[in-house]
Amino acid sequence: MLRGHFLLTSGRHSDRYIEKFRLLEQPRALDDTARAMIGKAAGKQVDVVLGAATGGILLAGAVSRQLGRRTMFTERIAGQMALRRGFQLQPGEKVLIVEDIVSTGGSISELVDIVHHARAEVALAVCLVDRSATGLDLGVPTAALLRLPIESWLPADCPLCATGEPITERGRTGKASS
């Protein structure tokens, strides 16, 4: 959990940012996370584990390895979320969607659409951290390992902007997730 003045991909500003890759880069922590996600899906049939690039690749891989099920991930090309690389869902397959940090549920909604478009079913959509203000409502079963609503503002309403604090530089792409 970082503190500063962050520009989120939504365009909103926040004073806190979760750098998920500090968790995902640790194999034991990643495996523990995967185990907890599988626990949320206890009693449900799962044929395929689906994540979204980039963090979702690591999560889906860790979960599928423990479950012994296929794993696949979506990629966003020109703004459009899609299954590539020959990944195919079969009609009727039960899909466990895994996501890392969720703020509005927009990305999970796109994954749900991809599953339904293939006439497969969402067994559960589970995320690492649910940052949404009111909780996720996606029309499919959902779960979160951690519920942690984080306040964010439109730039015009941002109290940090009001004090003249510059946006925190974050290296790499400079892009904050969600």
Ligand SMILES: [Zn+2]
């Ligand atoms: Zn700001």
